[in-house]
Amino acid sequence: SWKRQQPGGGKPRAGADEEGDFVAEALLEREKNSAAGDDGVLKVVEVAREDPSEQNLEGLLRKVFGYDSFREGQLEAIQNVVAGESTVLVLPTGAGKSLCYQLPAMILPGLTLVVSPLLSLMVDQLRKLPAFLPGGLLASSQTSDEFHGTLRLLRAGEIKVLFVSPERFLNEEFLQIFGDTLPISLVVIDEAHCISEWSHNFRPSYLRLRASLLRRKLNIQCILAMTATATTQTLQEIVNALEIPSGNLIQTSQIRENLKLSISMSDNRLKDLMLLLKSPPFVNMRSIIVYCKFQTETDYVCKHLCDNNINAKSYHSGLLMKKRSRVQELFCSNKIRVVVATVAFGMGLDKSDVEGVIHYRLPESLEEYIQNVWTCSFRKLDVLEGMDGYHTVTFFLIQQHSIRFAVFHTAMALMNMQ
Numbered sequence: 001s002w003k004r005q006q007p008g009g010g011k012p013r014a015g016a017d018e019e020g021d022f023v024a025e026a027l028l029e030r031e032k033n034s035a036a037g038d039d040g041v042l043k044v045v046e047v048a049r050e051d052p053s054e055q056n057l058e059g060l061l062r063k064v065f066g067y068d069s070f071r072e073g074q075l076e077a078i079q080n081v082v083a084g085e086s087t088v089l090v091l092p093t094g095a096g097k098s099l100c101y102q103l104p105a106m107i108l109p110g111l112t113l114v115v116s117p118l119l120s121l122m123v124d125q126l127r128k129l130p131a132f133l134p135g136g137l138l139a140s141s142q143t144s145d146e147f148h149g150t151l152r153l154l155r156a157g158e159i160k161v162l163f164v165s166p167e168r169f170l171n172e173e174f175l176q177i178f179g180d181t182l183p184i185s186l187v188v189i190d191e192a193h194c195i196s197e198w199s200h201n202f203r204p205s206y207l208r209l210r211a212s213l214l215r216r217k218l219n220i221q222c223i224l225a226m227t228a229t230a231t232t233q234t235l236q237e238i239v240n241a242l243e244i245p246s247g248n249l250i251q252t253s254q255i256r257e258n259l260k261l262s263i264s265m266s267d268n269r270l271k272d273l274m275l276l277l278k279s280p281p282f283v284n285m286r287s288i289i290v291y292c293k294f295q296t297e298t299d300y301v302c303k304h305l306c307d308n309n310i311n312a313k314s315y316h317s318g319l320l321m322k323k324r325s326r327v328q329e330l331f332c333s334n335k336i337r338v339v340v341a342t343v344a345f346g347m348g349l350d351k352s353d354v355e356g357v358i359h360y361r362l363p364e365s366l367e368e369y370i371q372n373v374w375t376c377s378f379r380k381l382d383v384l385e386g387m388d389g390y391h392t393v394t395f396f397l398i399q400q401h402s403i404r405f406a407v408f409h410t411a412m413a414l415m416n417m418q
């Protein structure tokens, strides 16, 4: 049986930096929430392990996660992974990709390793693990004591899901942790589009994540690659790097019927943005994201809004982790109406009622646009069933000279999208 988890790898240290505090807080929160043991849960896990049929997996879904049924794509992905088949899962943001590794992690005998590009994402996902699934994370901001504390828990079998950054795979000491005594059943590559040099979020350290290396160094047989958006070219690179059989691609429709798109030509975007926010429909909206391209632009636009009595905060990767997390919290609890952000905002955002997205500048690519807007629109679908006409409005403020560029890129992307 899985034992109760200690706050993963040590106490928050005196004088810890902001990231250290952030990680320690998440681990302590998990400790508070974790359940000591429940025979009922162990029984449904055992049943699903012996026979991962739809019925038994649904039993586990209900008992542990409290949901009545699987969403589109989830059951197929879970059954693949439980059967040891590497899979690519392309589901829109908020569609429920995390469940597709959380549920198998309860069934599989070994560890589930989740590779994630941002510490904030790892912390968020660690927080959201069900109480019965003990997790931990290895982050570069941890002290040696914390690192060794997490190792102790891993070796004692007290961690079932371990979150790590892709950079870890460059580190021999990390690779040697695992082996016969600490087998890994599943590697999850979150935000898998970061593998592709063509994607809008390419991360060089993701290039290290190749099936051959994972097999050789960690004896990994099963990989689950997850992403919300990928062009054909990006998907091809993921499939090649991770050696995923072409039949094991699970992808649902990206079409969102609850989006209203509008475009406005503007020679003075700051003035027009103010006008937009002060007129219908935006003036009546409770939650709006304004996407900018540069960090300085984000701060500048935000200051301008605040100077004009609009309750706004800026968000970009140049801000300290704690500040970013605070802005996200304030936005999610509707304490601020407008977030002015770079693309750093959105990955992992779990807010079901974002009503408006304004693009202060055109997104660099169709993929980037989808990531920004789908974040908000998908979650509305659940609400839509009960409330007719509940839409997310997307507005582009564009300048004359950017049109030719946009038409070219959109045409290229459309040719390339699945």
Ligand SMILES: Nc1ncnc2c1ncn2[C@@H]1O[C@H](COP(=O)(O)OP(=O)(O)OP(=O)(O)O)[C@@H](O)[C@H]1O
Binding pocket: 067, 068, 069, 070, 071, 074, 091, 092, 093, 094, 095, 096, 097, 098, 099, 228, 347, 348, 349, 350
């Ligand atoms: N079968 C289900 N029934 C109802 N709710 C579900 C189901 N599966 C997942 N959810 C809920 O949907 C929400 C979004 O799930 P999740 O965060 O896993 O999405 P995601 O696809 O990983 O998004 P992102 O791309 O932002 O990481 C969560 O609140 C989760 O609890």
